[in-house]
Amino acid sequence: xxxxxxxxxxxxxxxxxxxxxxxxxxxxxxxxxxxxxxxxxxxxxxxxxxxxxxxxxxxxxxxxxxxxxxxxxxxxxxxxxxxxxxxxxxxxxxxxxxxxxxxxxxxxxxxxxxxxxxxxxxxxxxxxxxxxxxxxxxxxxxxxxxxxxxxxxxxxxxxxxxxxxxxxxxxxxxxxxxxxxxxxxxxxxxxxxxxxxxxxxxxxxxxxxxxxxxxxxxxxxxxxxxxxxxxxxxxxxxxxxxxxxxxxxxxxxxxxxxxxxxxxxxxxxxxxxxxxxxxxxxxxxxxxxxxxxxxxxxxxxxxxxxxxxxxxxxxxxxxxxxxxxxxxxxxxxxxxxxxxxxxxxxxxxxxxxxxxxxxxxxxxxxxxxxxxxxxxxxxxxxxxxxxxxxxxxxxxxxxxxxxxxxxxxxxxxxxxxxxxxxxxxxxxxxxxxxxxxxxxxxxxxxxxxxxxxxxxxxxxxxxxxxxxxxxxxxxxxxxxxxxxxxxxxxxxxxxxxxxxxxxxxxxx
Amino acid sequence: xxxxxxxxxxxxxxxxxxxxxxxxxxxxxxxxxxxxxxxxxxxxxxxxxxxxxxxxxxxxxxxxxxxxxxxxxxxxxxxxxxxxxxxxxxxxxxxxxxxxxxxxxxxxxxxxxxxxxxxxxxxxxxxxxxxxxxxxxxxxxxxxxxxxxxxxxxxxxxxxxxxxxxxxxxxxxxxxxxxxxxxxxxxxxxxxxxxxxxxxxxxxxxxxxxxxxxxxxxxxxxxxxxxxxxxxxxxxxxxxxxxxxxxxxxxxxxxxxxxxxxxxxxxxxxxxxxxxxxxxxxxxxxxxxxxxxxxxxxxxxxxxxxxxxxxxxxxxxxxxxxxxxxxxxxxxxxxxxxxxxxxxxxxxxxxxxxxxxxxxxxxxxxxxxxxxxxxxxxxxxxxxxxxxxxxxxxxxxxxxxxxxxxxxxxxxxxxxxxxxxxxxxxxxxxxxxxxxxxxxxxxxxxxxxxxxxxxxxxxxxxxxxxxxxxxxxxxxxxxxxxxxxxx
Numbered sequence: 001x002x003x004x005x006x007x008x009x010x011x012x013x014x015x016x017x018x019x020x021x022x023x024x025x026x027x028x029x030x031x032x033x034x035x036x037x038x039x040x041x042x043x044x045x046x047x048x049x050x051x052x053x054x055x056x057x058x059x060x061x062x063x064x065x066x067x068x069x070x071x072x073x074x075x076x077x078x079x080x081x082x083x084x085x086x087x088x089x090x091x092x093x094x095x096x097x098x099x100x101x102x103x104x105x106x107x108x109x110x111x112x113x114x115x116x117x118x119x120x121x122x123x124x125x126x127x128x129x130x131x132x133x134x135x136x137x138x139x140x141x142x143x144x145x146x147x148x149x150x151x152x153x154x155x156x157x158x159x160x161x162x163x164x165x166x167x168x169x170x171x172x173x174x175x176x177x178x179x180x181x182x183x184x185x186x187x188x189x190x191x192x193x194x195x196x197x198x199x200x201x202x203x204x205x206x207x208x209x210x211x212x213x214x215x216x217x218x219x220x221x222x223x224x225x226x227x228x229x230x231x232x233x234x235x236x237x238x239x240x241x242x243x244x245x246x247x248x249x250x251x252x253x254x255x256x257x258x259x260x261x262x263x264x265x266x267x268x269x270x271x272x273x274x275x276x277x278x279x280x281x282x283x284x285x286x287x288x289x290x291x292x293x294x295x296x297x298x299x300x301x302x303x304x305x306x307x308x309x310x311x312x313x314x315x316x317x318x319x320x321x322x323x324x325x326x327x328x329x330x331x332x333x334x335x336x337x338x339x340x341x342x343x344x345x346x347x348x349x350x351x352x353x354x355x356x357x358x359x360x361x362x363x364x365x366x367x368x369x370x371x372x373x374x375x376x377x378x379x380x381x382x383x384x385x386x387x388x389x390x391x392x393x394x395x396x397x398x399x400x401x402x403x404x405x406x407x408x409x410x411x412x413x414x415x416x417x418x419x420x421x422x423x424x425x426x427x428x429x430x431x432x433x434x435x436x437x438x439x440x441x442x443x444x445x446x447x448x449x450x451x452x453x454x455x456x457x458x459x460x461x462x463x464x465x466x467x468x469x470x471x472x473x474x475x476x477x478x479x480x481x482x483x484x485x486x487x488x489x490x491x492x493x494x495x496x497x498x499x500x501x502x503x504x505x506x507x508x
Numbered sequence: 509x510x511x512x513x514x515x516x517x518x519x520x521x522x523x524x525x526x527x528x529x530x531x532x533x534x535x536x537x538x539x540x541x542x543x544x545x546x547x548x549x550x551x552x553x554x555x556x557x558x559x560x561x562x563x564x565x566x567x568x569x570x571x572x573x574x575x576x577x578x579x580x581x582x583x584x585x586x587x588x589x590x591x592x593x594x595x596x597x598x599x600x601x602x603x604x605x606x607x608x609x610x611x612x613x614x615x616x617x618x619x620x621x622x623x624x625x626x627x628x629x630x631x632x633x634x635x636x637x638x639x640x641x642x643x644x645x646x647x648x649x650x651x652x653x654x655x656x657x658x659x660x661x662x663x664x665x666x667x668x669x670x671x672x673x674x675x676x677x678x679x680x681x682x683x684x685x686x687x688x689x690x691x692x693x694x695x696x697x698x699x700x701x702x703x704x705x706x707x708x709x710x711x712x713x714x715x716x717x718x719x720x721x722x723x724x725x726x727x728x729x730x731x732x733x734x735x736x737x738x739x740x741x742x743x744x745x746x747x748x749x750x751x752x753x754x755x756x757x758x759x760x761x762x763x764x765x766x767x768x769x770x771x772x773x774x775x776x777x778x779x780x781x782x783x784x785x786x787x788x789x790x791x792x793x794x795x796x797x798x799x800x801x802x803x804x805x806x807x808x809x810x811x812x813x814x815x816x817x818x819x820x821x822x823x824x825x826x827x828x829x830x831x832x833x834x835x836x837x838x839x840x841x842x843x844x845x846x847x848x849x850x851x852x853x854x855x856x857x858x859x860x861x862x863x864x865x866x867x868x869x870x871x872x873x874x875x876x877x878x879x880x881x882x883x884x885x886x887x888x889x890x891x892x893x894x895x896x897x898x899x900x901x902x903x904x905x906x907x908x909x910x911x912x913x914x915x916x917x918x919x920x921x922x923x924x925x926x927x928x929x930x931x932x933x934x935x936x937x938x939x940x941x942x943x944x945x946x947x948x949x950x951x952x953x954x955x956x957x958x959x960x961x962x963x964x965x966x967x968x969x970x971x972x973x974x975x976x977x978x979x980x981x982x983x984x985x986x987x988x989x990x991x992x993x994x995x
Contacts, residue, residue, distance in 0.1 A: 069977050071984060072908075139895040146894060149934070153942040161938050165931065172930050176893070176923035183907045183919070216916075 006049045007062050007078045007130050010088070013042050014119040014126075021119070025112035032103035035115035039096040042122065046092040053085045055482075058489040060132060060200070061085075069135070072186070073196045077133040082490030083266055083336060084129040086483060087259060090343045091125045093472075094255040097465045098248035101351060104461040106247055106358060107155060114155060121147035121252065128260045134182050134197040134268065138175070141224075141264075144257055145171055148249065156244040163237075163244040170237040174227035181220030185272070188213060202272055203497065211275045218276025221269045222284070229261030231284070231321060232291040235314045242310035243363075247354025250306070254313050255347030259339045262320040266332070270324070271497035277325070278413075284325045285414050289425050291318030296431035300438075305356075305363045308439055309349045312389065315428055316342045322425060323404035326418065327499055331407025332491045333484055338400030340483070341388070341476060345397055348385040348469040352378070355462055356443075359455045365439060370448025375457045379444055381466045388473045390436040391429050396476035401429055518572040518579050521559040521587050522627050525594075528555025529620035536613025544612055549598050552616040556595045556623075563587055569989065571633060575695070578633040580989035585837055585982060586630030586762050590755065593844050594623040597751035599961040600852040604747050607858070610655050618655075619751060622648035626759035629766070635684045635694040638763055642680070642727070645759050646673050649752050653744040665743025672726060672736040680723025686716035696770040708778050717779065720767065728760035730786050730820060731793040734813050738797075741809035746858055749805070750851035753812045754844040761819055761840050765833060769826065769990050780913070783824035788921045791817025795928040804865045805854055807932055808847070811891065814929060815843050821922060822906045825913035832909035833987035838980055839906055842898035842972065846890040849965045853884040855958055870936060872945025879959045881940050883966035888933040890969045893926045898972035905980065 003009065017038030024030035053061055063079035080088065099118055107114050120143070127140030145168060153164035182197065188208050189195050196202065209217070227234040242250050270277050295315030302308035316338065323335025355378070356371070357363050372379040388395035391402075405426055411418035458466070476483060516523055532551055536544055569580040597619055605612045625645025632638040650673060654666025688694050690712050691702035706713060725733040741749045772779065794813030801807035822835035856877055857865035874881035890899030903926065910919045972979060 068975075069980070071977060071981050139900075142895045142900075146889065149937075150941065153938060161942055164942075165934060165938065168934060169927060169931055172892075173924070173927045176926050177920065179904065180907055180911070180916075180919045180923050183904065183911050184916070187908070187912055 002052055003045075003048060005064055006045065006052065007080065008064055010042065010045055010049065010092075010126050010130070011078075011123055013045060014038060014122045017119050018116055021112055021116050028111050031112045031115055035099045035118065036096075036103055038119060039092070039099045039122065042126075043089070043092040043096045046089040046126075049080070050085060050089055053080065053486070055082070055486045056489055058082070058493040063132070068133075073190075073194070074135045075133050075196075075198055076136060077198050078130040078136070079132050080130055082487045083494070084263065086336075086340055086486060087129045087263060087343075088126055090259075090340055091122070091129065091256050093468060094251055094343060094347045095122045095125070097347070097351065097469065098251045100461060101251075101354070101465045102246070102248045104459065106354070110154065114151070117147040117150050118248070118252075121151070125252075125256050125260075129263060132199045134185065134199065134202070137264075137268070138179060138182055141175055141178075141228075141260060144260065145175075148253065148257065151249040152241055152245045155246040155249070158244070159240070160244040163240040166237045167241040170227050170230075170234065174224035174234075177220045178224035181217045184213070184217055184220075185209075199268070199272075206272055206274075207502075209273060209275075211279075214273040214276035215279050218269055218273040218280055221264065221273075222280060225261040225264040225269065226284075226287075227261070228264070229258055229317045229321065230314065231261075231287050231317070232294055232314065233287075235291070235295075238314060239307050239310040242313075242350070243304065243306050247350060247357070250350035250354065251347040254309070254350055255343040258313065258317055259343060262317065262324065262335065262339050265321070265324050266336070266491075266494055271494050274498050274500055277327075277498055281325050281327070282414050284321055285421060288318045288322035288325065289421050289428075291315060292322070292425050292428035293431070296428045296435065300431060300435040302435075303364050303366060305353050305365055305368075305439070305443065306350070308365070308435065309346060309353060312432065312435070313342070313346055315432065316346065316389075318428070319401055319404045319425070322421075323400075323407055326404075326407045326411035327413070327495060328407045328410055329488065329492060329495065330403045330410065332495060333487055334400045334403025334405075334407055336487050336491065337396070337476070337480060337483065338404060341396040341400050341473075344469050344472045344476075345385050345388045348381075348466065348473070349389060351465060351469075352382045352385065355458070360452055365442050368443045368449075368452075369446040370444075371452065372444040373448050374452060374455060377458045377463065381458070381470060382444070383440065384470055384473060386436050386440050388477065390432045394474075394477050396473050396480070399477060399480045405429075515573055517565070518567055518577060519631070520562040520565055521591070522624050522631075524555060524559040524562050525591075525620050525624050525627070528552060528559070529617040529624070531555065532613055532617045532620065536611075536617075545602060545606065548612050548616050549602050552598045552620065553595050555620070556591045556598070560588065560591045576634050576637050577631050579631060580986075581982070582765075582837075582986040582990040583631045585841075585986040586758070587627050589758055589841055589844055590623050590626045590630075593751065593755050593758070593848055594619050596845075596848050596852075596961065596965060597747055597755075600750065600855060600958050601747035602957060603955065604745065604855055604858055608656060608745065610745060615652070615655060615748075618648040618652050622646075622652070622751075622755060626755055626762070629759045630762045632763075632766055633696055633770075635687065635696070635699070635767075638766065639677075639681055639684060642759070642763065643677060645756060646677070646727075649673075649748075649756060652748040652752065653740060655748065656745055659743075661743035662745065663743075665740045668736050669740040669744075676723050676726030676733070679719050679726070683716050683719025683723055686712060686719060690716060696766065700770060700772065703772065717772070721779075721782065724760055724764050724767070725786065728757055728764065728820070729813050729816050731790040731813060731817070734790070734794070734816075737813055738806055738809045741812070742803070742806050746805070746851060746854050749809075750848045753809070753851055754848045757812070757816065758840045758844055761823070761836055764823060765836060765990055768823065769833060780824045780826055783820055784915055784918050787817045787820035787824050788918060789817070790814070790820060791921065791925045792928075793817075795925050795932075799928065799932050801932070802866055804867065804870065804936060805851070807936075808850055808854075811929060811932070812847055814925065815839075815847065815891070817925070818903065818906055818922060819843070821910050821915075821918050824918065825909035825915060827914075828909035828912035830984060830987035830991055831905075831912065833990060834980065834983040835902075835905040835909050837983035837986055838976075839902040841979065841983070842890070842902035842969075845965055845969055845972070846887045846897070846899050849883065849962060849969065850887040850891060852958070852962060853880060853887065856880050856955060867935065867939045868946065870939040871943040873940040875945055877955070877959070879963055880955065883959075883962040884940065885937055886966040886969055888936055890973070892930045892933045896970060896973045898969045898976070900973055901976040901980075905983075 060079035124143030131137035299311040323331040408422035628641030798810035890897035
């Protein structure tokens with residue numbers, strides 16, 4: 001089966017869902033049905049899209065194009081390649097899981113608005129991964145911001161206002177500077193009348209970007225992505241936002257929104273600004289390793305379960321940037337796999353922390369304990385995700401981190417060499433085992449508290465939410481080859497562009 | 509020989525608006541009180557629409573009225589802006605005027621007269637036409653600001669606006685006198701030719717330019733000539749504030765463009781550094797003070813100063829060519845829509861004795877008035893510069909010429925200022941959407957017309973953000989027209 005305009009359809013379906021949502025806004029049952037059906041349909045559609053994708057080809061596929069702002073040469077241009085094609089189904093799956101979980105009773109107030117925010121958020125997220133025009137990408141990048149601002153601010157915890165404003169201000173600070181960078185790229189891209197922001201055309205004219213220009217514009221783009229990702233030292237919004245966000249918000253925030261940063265580096269910053277990449281690479285590698293160690297170290301001492309998972313995200317994202325910027329195939333493939341894995345696993349961890357919180361109303365590790373005796377299903381699932389997160393071989397977390405470390409060891413284009421930074425980053429993997437297992441032990445084992453004895457195990461809806469995530473976790477861990485076969489050709493092309501000998505530092 | 513009627517055809521829209529004002533005044537006197545409430549705004553909006561439709565009847569681009577009137581796309585663009593703003597300001601007003609006992613007929617007529625003045629500025633080819641237009645626009649606004657005679661704050665607003673307005677007009681006209689003295693003409697083109705010959709580097713020219721800049725700076729509320737703005741905006745009746753925060757500002761920029769791009773074109777490059785610095789100071793100053801305001805009306809007043817800064821940045825980038833002027837025009841259009849809308853949203857909170865709304869009064873607004881809150885949300889997003897709103901496209905179209913002119917530092921200033929602004933704009937959203945309603949907080953009844961007007965303009969803000977191309981093309985044509993007038 002082939003569907004034409006499938007990428008556009010993916011962007012339109014959530015918007016169509018808004019209409020019945022508005023019509024039935026006062027009937028919670030219908031609202032839930034509409035939201036679940038819309039996101040499920042979107043998920044199926046994204047799988048059809050994946051089936052239509054020809055693995056093994058490097059270029060963009062399923063490309064669609066239309067005039068949008070012709071007087072500025074700005075177009076509606078969408079397409080997918082090996083890097084983005086897997087991130088789209090990941091997004092739609094996590095959105096479906098979030099919406100399904102939220103319809104199980106986690107959200108009690110203003111349900112229709114909540115679901116509407118999620119559908120708009122989904123447009124933005126899918127849009128970020130399929131945009132091939134920088135202007136469209138920027139617009140989608142910001143479209144993710146507003147719904148998440150509302151999701152945290154309206155349905156969040158006690159300190160939600162502070163957290164959501166911090167989240168928005170941080171993100172906006174980065175993205176508005178990127179906007180200046182985008183306009184600068186547009187101005188340099190051609191002479192008056194032939195200027196463009198379409199990625200394929202920019203790649204053809206990138207010779208016009210001087211070294212000094214690349215230095216500054218890479219900084220502008222890099223700040224936006226570094227804040228989104230987040231890289232140390234721009235990560236301070238993340239723990240606050242995660243702690244206060246409702247469970248579904250945390251799933252999406254960790255699972256998808258952070259990926260937009262890593263994806264932005266790979267899709268735009270690296271191939272467009274090879275010299276900028278060379279110039280900033282040492283800084284980013286050092287910051288990545290710092291993030292891995294710092295995130296792991298801070299996770300170890302967290303008392304709050306959600307904060308622990310949040311800081312572990314900082315460490316995991318450190319592997320993503322490290323893998324991207326060592327500029328070799330192992331590292332980059334590892335980075336993309338790590339993005340996918342982190343999406344499924346950390347999304348799942350936030351889901352389970354949320355499920356637990358909804359029952360016990362406690363998030364402090366010290367207040368919990370002994371849950372394993374009462375909740376066998378919960379313990380099994382949660383255990384799998386914890387093990388995946390710490391990088392147990394056979395589960396997906398291992399594959400990504402292993403490849404990133406391998407790539408780092410091989411890399412020599414950084415002061416002190418990859419043989420210094422690689423082992424340092426490996427310490428982060430050990431620390432991950434420490435803080436995750438220690439957490440698991442304190443939360444799940446030991447004597448059970450009287451208050452928790454009567455609490456029920458997973459509900460059917462929660463099991464339905466968890467099962468696809470477990471499947472992905474195991475499948476990508478045992479059998480990563482099909483995914484790698486999809487990702488690698490496109491990544492090789494990006495790396496060729498980023499390490500093009502014509503654009504080396506010596507060319508300055 | 510052309511008859512008198514023929515000479516009037518090119519300025520048909522202006523004539524229609526003038527007549528509308530007169531009809532409104534007569535109707536106000538003739539009709540019984542019970543009927544005026546609906547008839548007057550209907551007549552006003554009808555007249556404004558007629559004027560808008562009358563535009564295309566005008567003859568082809570060229571100079572008319574003895575060479576004192578320039579009809580081109582620039583004129584048409586600004587006519588549309590002013591007519592739209594006037595219609596919007598009319599539609600949101602009726603229930604407020606009722607409640608506050610403001611004489612409705614006078615309100616609508618004053619808006620129309622002021623609009624005629626603003627339109628006159630846009631079609632001027634001559635310093636004298638410009639000055640007449642400027643005064644015709646401003647004097648009705650002094651009246652508007654003080655229309656609530658018994659309100660202390662309205663009195664303060666009117667007096668401050670009047671004193672500083674008179675002062676700035678005096679500076680401006682003095683500057684015009686110097687220009688006339690130097691060049692021997694009041695026509696932009698002759699002024700330009702003569703200045704080109706003389707050059708900037710002489711005492712009298714610098715004095716003249718400084719006076720003109722300061723005078724127009726007052727009118728557009730450029731820091732440090734902005735001190736009148738917050739009090740005047742804050743004290744005036746809210747619908748009047750909504751209009752005066754956009755109409756005169758748009759007109760001031762029409763004047764700046766006409767003078768700068770046409771009259772002072774030869775000096776534009778030398779002058780642009782001054783504008784760039786003023787722009788940076790204005791946006792930063794406005795934003796920083798807006799940040800600490802607890803009253804939404806005052807906050808919007810300061811934020812409108814910041815927007816002056818953004819527009820001025822595009823003026824400073826005039827060396828980038830027509831795209832700079834087009835950026836100014838698009839921004840002015842978008843700003844008019846969103847800022848008028850944002851001020852008008854405060855009308856929901858206008859209970860007796862209040863001026864605007866404190867942030868606490870906004871708590872839970874989204875639950876009490878979903879449409880109004882959503883419209884306010886859209887306007888605030890647009891003012892912040894979030895995509896899918898007109899305000900975002902406007903910001904992009906300002907950053908484009910600024911970077912093109914090599915003012916990268918100013919572009920970064922704009923971006924950072926937008927972040928500052930996001931903080932206080934989104935704080936309003938926080939109060940509307942994320943706090944529960946205060947029990948028993950008073951609400952204004954009878955808001956159907958207001959909600960409709962706001963809903964439509966919020967929709968327009970989004971539509972312009974999604975498909976901005978036609979408006980930008982139009983702005984670009986207008987920009988080309990105004991730079992053509994140089995030759």
